[in-house]
Structure formats: structure tokens, C-alpha cells
Amino acid sequence: MNDHLQIKSEIRDGIPILELDYGPNTMFRAQVADLLAEKLVSEYRAGRPSHSVVCVLNIKANTAGSPLVRAIFELYNVVSADSGTLYVTVQSPENRRCKKV
Amino acid sequence: MSSPSSTERVPWSATGALVCLAFTALMPFGGARAMQTNGPGQTVSAYLAGIKQAARKPNDWPAKIFAAQGLASLGSSALSAVPDLSSLLSDRVPQVRQASANAIGQICANFKGDDSAGRDAVVSLLGRANDRPEVRDASAAAILRIGPRATPVLISMLRTEPDDQLRQFSAELLNATPQIPLSLAKDLAAFFKDKISAVRSNAAGAATRSVEGCIDDPANCAKLLPTIRGIEAALAAVPDLHANANSVKATVYYVELVAANAEGGWIVSFFRSQGLNAAILSFLTFVALIVTAVSAVNYKRAYHREKREKIALDEKIAEISSVSVAVEKNAIARSVLKRFVTMPQSDERPAFTIDSAFASASDVSGDFYNWFNRTDGSTCVYLVDVEGSGIDAAIQATHAAKILDRTLTGGDIQKAEALLEKADSVISKELRQANIALTMNLVEIYPNRVRLANAGMPAPLLFRRDQAQPQALQAAGVYVGGGYRRFPVEPRYAQASVSEGDLLVLVSDGVVEALDANSGIFGRSGIEAVVARQRDDAPGEIANAILAAASAHAQNAPPADDQTVVVVRFGVMSSAEVGARPVVTINLDESEAEFTLTNTINSAEAFHTQLQGQIRGWVERVEGYSSGVIWCAVWELLKNAVVHGSKRGEVISLKLRITKNKLEVEIEQPAEWRGWDVFLGDDRRERLAPPAEIRQESLDDHFGTAALLRLADTVTASMLGRRLTLVFAQQVDSKQHKVAI
Numbered sequence: 001m002n003d004h005l006q007i008k009s010e011i012r013d014g015i016p017i018l019e020l021d022y023g024p025n026t027m028f029r030a031q032v033a034d035l036l037a038e039k040l041v042s043e044y045r046a047g048r049p050s051h052s053v054v055c056v057l058n059i060k061a062n063t064a065g066s067p068l069v070r071a072i073f074e075l076y077n078v079v080s081a082d083s084g085t086l087y088v089t090v091q092s093p094e095n096r097r098c099k100k101v
Numbered sequence: 102m103s104s105p106s107s108t109e110r111v112p113w114s115a116t117g118a119l120v121c122l123a124f125t126a127l128m129p130f131g132g133a134r135a136m137q138t139n140g141p142g143q144t145v146s147a148y149l150a151g152i153k154q155a156a157r158k159p160n161d162w163p164a165k166i167f168a169a170q171g172l173a174s175l176g177s178s179a180l181s182a183v184p185d186l187s188s189l190l191s192d193r194v195p196q197v198r199q200a201s202a203n204a205i206g207q208i209c210a211n212f213k214g215d216d217s218a219g220r221d222a223v224v225s226l227l228g229r230a231n232d233r234p235e236v237r238d239a240s241a242a243a244i245l246r247i248g249p250r251a252t253p254v255l256i257s258m259l260r261t262e263p264d265d266q267l268r269q270f271s272a273e274l275l276n277a278t279p280q281i282p283l284s285l286a287k288d289l290a291a292f293f294k295d296k297i298s299a300v301r302s303n304a305a306g307a308a309t310r311s312v313e314g315c316i317d318d319p320a321n322c323a324k325l326l327p328t329i330r331g332i333e334a335a336l337a338a339v340p341d342l343h344a345n346a347n348s349v350k351a352t353v354y355y356v357e358l359v360a361a362n363a364e365g366g367w368i369v370s371f372f373r374s375q376g377l378n379a380a381i382l383s384f385l386t387f388v389a390l391i392v393t394a395v396s397a398v399n400y401k402r403a404y405h406r407e408k409r410e411k412i413a414l415d416e417k418i419a420e421i422s423s424v425s426v427a428v429e430k431n432a433i434a435r436s437v438l439k440r441f442v443t444m445p446q447s448d449e450r451p452a453f454t455i456d457s458a459f460a461s462a463s464d465v466s467g468d469f470y471n472w473f474n475r476t477d478g479s480t481c482v483y484l485v486d487v488e489g490s491g492i493d494a495a496i497q498a499t500h501a502a503k504i505l506d507r508t509l510t511g512g513d514i515q516k517a518e519a520l521l522e523k524a525d526s527v528i529s530k531e532l533r534q535a536n537i538a539l540t541m542n543l544v545e546i547y548p549n550r551v552r553l554a555n556a557g558m559p560a561p562l563l564f565r566r567d568q569a570q571p572q573a574l575q576a577a578g579v580y581v582g583g584g585y586r587r588f589p590v591e592p593r594y595a596q597a598s599v600s601e602g603d604l605l606v607l608v609s610d611g612v613v614e615a616l617d618a619n620s621g622i623f624g625r626s627g628i629e630a631v632v633a634r635q636r637d638d639a640p641g642e643i644a645n646a647i648l649a650a651a652s653a654h655a656q657n658a659p660p661a662d663d664q665t666v667v668v669v670r671f672g673v674m675s676s677a678e679v680g681a682r683p684v685v686t687i688n689l690d691e692s693e694a695e696f697t698l699t700n701t702i703n704s705a706e707a708f709h710t711q712l713q714g715q716i717r718g719w720v721e722r723v724e725g726y727s728s729g730v731i732w733c734a735v736w737e738l739l740k741n742a743v744v745h746g747s748k749r750g751e752v753i754s755l756k757l758r759i760t761k762n763k764l765e766v767e768i769e770q771p772a773e774w775r776g777w778d779v780f781l782g783d784d785r786r787e788r789l790a791p792p793a794e795i796r797q798e799s800l801d802d803h804f805g806t807a808a809l810l811r812l813a814d815t816v817t818a819s820m821l822g823r824r825l826t827l828v829f830a831q832q833v834d835s836k837q838h839k840v841a842i
Binding site: 023024027029031063064065066 | 476704705706708709733736737740743744
């Protein structure tokens with residue numbers, strides 16, 4: 001029932017990196033924005049080093065939608081509250097473009 | 102400092118810089134030391150002496166610039182120098198004019214002195230309307246720095262000045278002025294029909310922002326509502342200013358809302374608490390206003406619509422009752438039933454498959470079934486039989502279906518028997534006069550178990566994969582609407598574990614009670630016999646086979662009561678079954694692409710797989726459109742249509758059209774979009790207010806709406822939000838797409 005929703009968290013060079021993947025159906029589920037936001041924020045909080053001011057969200061999925069936008073917004077709020085900066089990459093490292101939120 | 106232009110070349114411009122440096126060092130009235138040792142008054146005098154001295158030498162432009170810059174550094178203490186600086190605004194050297202405009206702006210910033218002095222300064226600066234861009238810009242900046250005192254001069258200039266360019270300049274400055282009091286803004290209405298379009302639009306913009314400023318002080322603004330409404334009416338009278346009129350209208354809504362309800366300010370404070378900036382705040386406030394207004398209006402409308410429907414149907418019943426031929430009566434009754442009682446055709450979930458079959462009676466009654474998903478991942482299925490027969494039962498089934506849909510799906514997650522108690526309470530209250538009761542069962546389906554409550558329906562049969570005999574899931578209760586909650590009967594509920602391959606069969610009493618020639622019932626044994634033969638078939642085929650067997654049992658006589666069979670099979674659907682369902686139908690031609698989409702559990706994968714390539718390829722044939730942007734918008738539309746706009750088994754229509762210089766995407770969904778504003782007219786992006794009331798959990802809809810508005814050039818809706826149309830303008834330069842993908 002989780003539509004392969006996966007969030008991996010790791011610390012690389014002191015920077016928390018969240019990797020998000022899901023199937024197309026995830027975006028079609030009701031209330032999924034809350035679920036995504038909750039999972040992203042909890043992963044960020046669990047893995048956040050005390051000194052980090054940067055968080056990277058790497059989206060591996062190949063579909064988007066407003067629930068994802070909403071979830072990124074919620075994560076952004078939390079990272080900003082820590083005086084940090086959120087960077088979003090899509091399918092990194094294949095795609096090298098990165099967006100500062 | 103750049104050198105003057107060739108047409109206004111200073112003869113000794115080559116030595117200008119050196120002269121300027123020497124001037125700076127040697128002038129007795131200039132320099133840091135002089136300003137430190139003398140008071141401001143003396144310093145102003147010294148700079149003015151420099152200006153006058155330089156004026157005697159027309160080519161001494163460095164001295165004039167230096168003096169102007171020096172005066173600027175003194176700020177408001179150099180007010181007495183403004184007339185002399187104004188005279189420099191007509192100097193032949195543009196850099197001098199620019200420096201003097203800058204100086205006037207800095208000296209008169211937030212001017213609070215003598216009105217005539219301020220007015221003279223503004224008039225002088227406005228005289229630079231036709232000047233070189235840098236001088237014009239410096240003059241404009243200076244006027245804006247002067248602040249509120251400049252506004253009446255600008256309006257006066259609009260009213261009296263014959264020079265069109267100067268009037269246009271004044272209007273632009275008004276539009277750029279941060280805060281124009283409403284008392285002055287109403288004067289702008291006189292220019293909403295000006296012969297110059299730039300004057301019209303800038304005057305409208307200035308008036309609109311002046312009105313929007315009220316959001317920060319709605320209580321005070323309430324006193325000015327007549328003025329605001331006057332501005333709105335004047336804007337609404339000009340076709341190309343409708344957007345401004347609607348913005349003003351939104352402010353009126355807001356002010357009225359706050360005035361009507363002292364707690365209305367929560368909308369603003371809520372969004373402020375979210376840390377959203379002013380622009381988002383104003384947008385969301387607008388959305389909140391529309392949603393609040395529309396929710397109330399829609400609720401009222403829905404109430405009256407239902408009331409009208411009921412009256413119309415009652416009249417229809419009376420009309421039909423007068424028809425003496427029973428066949429005709431039954432034919433009409435059936436058409437009413439089909440129109441109002443929805444029978445979802447099928448539904449699939451990853452852990453189970455649901456399908457059904459239905460046979461209408463020769464004498465109509467009111468069977469229906471429905472289902473809904475819950476946030477804990479479970480699904481509830483309920484099968485209902487409205488007691489009674491004929492068109493009355495069909496009508497009551499219509500009302501009951503609406504009530505149950507509303508009652509069972511709202512609120513917290515509850516157990517099956519609690520849901521039936523809730524339904525009993527609401528049905529008995531709302532349909533008391535009709536004196537009807539329902540038999541129904543409600544099954545909670547979880548991945549590995551089922552749990553159910555029953556109010557007078559035949560017990561559902563659970564056919565386990567490895568057992569020959571089914572298990573009857575016995576739960577008991579009296580009618581819903583007839584005292585289910587007041588007369589509890591044991592067992593209140595039943596539950597059982599399920600595993601892959603198990604079948605759950607729910608039937609209405611019309612199936613079990615089908616009679617043969619000897620008045621023998623079809624019964625449970627008839628159902629068991631069919632399942633024993635066809636248990637590996639698809640649920641829909643099993644359901645149809647049960648009905649066919651019941652009909653054969655009754656020697657193919659028309660059923661005396663409605664017959665409904667719902668079959669649930671646990672486990673993943675076979676690929677053959679998935680493929681058997683028409684999920685996407687595609688029809689492409691040169692200028693139009695049409696897609697018919699069925700909402701199923703695998704909608705997302707099917708749409709993504711089958712549509713993305715088709716749509717992007719179709720769009721890419723024509724230059725000037727970003728297939729990425731179009732696909733993003735289509736995907737968002739599809740998501741909304743599947744999640745909010747349709748139920749499983751219902752059909753969504755998607756069309757893309759390319760005309761001369763635009764591409765249209767049109768989607769039509771079965772359900773209305775609640776919150777759609779039917780009053781504000783077409784072609785308004787702001788009309789796309791999100792549904793439901795403003796709650797934290799509904800912010801998702803704001804994001805979706807915002808995304809669509811950002812992606813498309815225009816977004817319109819019709820049919821109460823059932824049809825949405827997005828228009829994308831063709832870009833001459835393909836790099837100019839608004840959103841980079």
C-alpha cells in the first residue's frame with residue numbers, strides 16, 4: 001500500500017542527504033502530502049548533525065505533483081527554522097542541476 | 102561619472118575630470134573639512150555659491166555636479182537649496198540634470214515642509230518626462246522619494262496637463278507610489294476611461310493597490326466601503342480593467358467578512374503564523390475570501406437544489422401515479438432509478454478486487470452499494486436495500502445514498518457497527534417523514550482481515566481458497582433508520598482473517614429469495630454452487646454468474662426485487678484482468694488529441710506509462726510549446742481528477758487542441774469542484790479557488806492550484822468546476838517558457 005515510497009537518509013561530509021523515491025501512484029493518493037512531509041521532516045530531524053546548515057533532498061522519482069511541492073515546502077520550513085538552506089536535486093548524480101529553495 | 106554625449110559635448114571635457122579633482126581639493130566651500138568645521142547652513146550657502154559661480158561659466162558642469170552631490174549629502178537641511186537645484190534640472194548637460202534630480206529626491210525624501218515648495222519641486226521633476234532615460238528615471242525616483250505630498254500634484258497633472266507624455270509619466274508614478282490614501286484614490290476613477298491606455302491601466306493599478314492596502318486595517322476600511330464600491334463600479338465599467346475590478350471586489354469581500362465577524366481576522370493571522378510573505382499572504386487571503394464566500398453560497402445552493410429536486414420529484418411521482426398502465430409506470434420508474442442511484446461498476450485495490458452485478462426488478466426497489474477508502478489504508482464497502490417498492494423506494498434510495506455517502510465518509514475512523522449506528526441516527530432524523538428503513542451491511546476490508554456489521558441483510562459468505570464450504574459471517578441488527586442503535590442485537594459484528602484467493606460474496610435479499618415455480622428459494626446453496634464452478638474467474642464474472650443462476654432458478658422470470666451481488670477477491674489482480682479493463686483510450690489527429698480515461702487503482706501507472714510519451718510527442722510536433730510544461734500541467738490535472746474529481750470506475754475525459762497560436766488542455770471530470778466560484782465570470786485566474794474550507798490539511802490544494810496557474814497562461818472552468826480549460830500561448834522564442842523543466 002505504500003506505492004514503494006522510500007526515503008533514505010545519510011550524512012555525507014557532514015551534510016544530511018535525503019533520497020526520495022516513489023511510484024507514480026503516490027502522487028494520486030489522498031493525504032499523501034502530509035505523509036511525505038512527515039517522513040521527510042522526521043528523517044531530516046533524525047539525521048541532522050548539530051552543526052549542519054544545509055540539507056539536500058535528492059528526488060529519484062520521475063513523477064511530481066502538488067503533494068511533492070507541499071512536502072518540500074514543509075521541509076523547507078523546518079530547515080529554514082534551523083537557519084539552514086535546503087537544496088533540491090532531481091535524479092542526481094545523473095542530473096547535475098540543483099535548485100536552492 | 103561618464104562623459105557627456107557627443108551632441109552635448111563640453112568643450113574641455115577631456116580635462117573635466119582633472120578640473121573636477123582640482124575643484125574638489127581647492128574649493129573653499131567644499132570638502133569634508135569644510136563640512137566638519139561649518140554648520141549645515143553655512144555648508145548649504147557654500148554649495149549654492151558654487152552653483153551660482155559655475156552658472157556664470159556655462160561649461161563648468163563638474164562644479165554643478167559636485168555642488169548638487171554635496172547638497173544631496175546634507176539631506177533635509179538643504180531644503181532652501183531646492184529652487185536652485187530645480188533650475189539645474191534644465192541644464193544643457195544631462196549629468197547635471199541627473200545629479201540635481203537625485204539631489205532633490207534625497208533632500209525632499211518624505212517631504213513634510215511647505216506644500217508649495219514640494220509642489221514646485223515635483224512639477225520641476227515632472228518636466229523631465231521627455232528627457233533622456235537616465236534623467237527621467239532619476240526624476241521619477243526623486244518624486245517617489247518625496248512621497249505622499251507628490252500624489253496630489255501627480256493627480257492634478259493628470260487632470261490639467263495637455264502633454265500626453267507628461268500625463269503618462271504622472272500615471273506611471275502614481276502606480277508606483279506605495280501608499281495612496283483612499284480619499285485621493287477615488288479621484289483616479291476619472292481616468293479609468295482616459296484616451297491613453299497607459300493612463301487608464303496605471304490609474305486603475307494605483308486605485309487597486311490603494312484599496313488593497315485596506316487589508317492591513319479592515320476595521321477602518323469598513324468606513325470607506327462606499328468609496329471602495331464606487332472604485333469597483335468604475336473599474337467594472339471598463340472591459341480591460343475587469344481584473345482590477347475583481348481584485349477590489351475581493352477586498353470588499355474581505356472587509357465585509359471582517360466587519361461581519363470580529364474573528365474573521367484569523368485568516369490573516371493564520372497565514373502570518375505560517376511565516377508567509379506579504380505577496381503570498383495577499384494571494385492566500387484572497388483565496389480564503391473566495392473560498393469562504395463560495396462555500397457558504399454553495400452550501401445554500403446545494404440545500405435549495407436538493408429541496409427543488411425533491412419537490413420536482415414529488416410532483417413527478419404524482420404525475421406518474423396518475424398513469425394507469427403499469428408497464429409505463431415501471432418504465433418511467435426505472436429511468437428515474439437509473440438516473441439517481443449510482444451503481445459503481447467496479448473497484449480495484451492492490452490487496453483485493455471488487456466487482457458487482459445488478460439486476461433491476463420488474464417492480465422497482467432501491468438497491469445500491471458503494472465504497473470508500475480510509476486514511477488507515479482500509480476500505481469500507483456497504484450494500485443497501487431500501488425497504489419498499491416502486492418509484493417511492495427508488496426516490497428514497499436516492500436520498501439515502503446521498504446521506505450515507507456524507508455520513509459514513511465524514512469524521513473519524515470508526516468500526517462498522519459504530520458507522521451503522523451513526524447512519525441509523527442520521528437516516529431516522531433526516532428521512533423521518535418518509536418513514537423508511539434500510540437493510541444494509543458494511544464491511545471493513547483490511548489487507549489480511551475483514552470486519553463487518555449487518556442490519557438485516559443476508560449474511561456475507563466467505564469462500565476460503567482451501568475450503569469447500571463457505572463461512573457465513575454472522576452479525577445482527579435491526580433496520581438502519583428503524584432503530585439499529587436503540588435495539589442492539591448480538592452478535593454486533595463479525596470478523597475473519599483472509600488470505601490471497603479468498604472470496605467474499607455479498608448479496609441483497611432479492612438474490613437469495615428468487616423463487617422457482619415451486620416457490621423454492623435460490624438461497625445460499627445456489628450461490629455456493631456457482632462459486633464452486635467458477636471461483637477462479639474474475640469477481641465480475643462470478644457476480645454475473647450468480648445473477649444468471651438466480652434468474653435460471655426463477656425460469657427467467659423478471660426478478661420481483663432488485664438483485665445485487667458484490668464479490669471481493671483478496672489478492673493481487675492478474676495481469677490479464679488488469680489488461681481487460683479499458684483504462685485509456687487514445688484518439689490522436691493533427692489538431693486534437695482525445696483521451697478517455699477510467700479511474701482505476703492503477704490509474705497513475707497506466708496514465709503515466711501510456712500518456713506521457715503520447716502527449717509530449719504530440720506537443721513537440723509544433724514549435725513554441727514546452728512539452729514538459731504541458732505534461733506537468735496535464736499530470737496535475739489528472740491527479741486532481743482521479744483523487745478529487747471521480748470515483749473508481751468513472752470516466753475522465755482529456756482533450757488537447759492546438760489552434761493558430763495557442764494550445765488548450767481541457768479536462769472533464771464527473772464530480773463538481775466544490776469551492777468553484779460561479780459568480781465571477783470566465784477567464785479569471787483568481788477564480789480557481791481551492792475547495793473546502795481553509796484548513797492546514799487542505800493547503801495541498803493551494804499548491805496544486807498555484808502550480809496550474811503558474812504553468813498555464815489562463816485557467817478557466819465551467820460546469821461548476823467539472824470542466825477545466827488551460828490555455829498555453831505559443832512562444833515565439835521557445836526559450837521564453839515561463840517555467841524551466
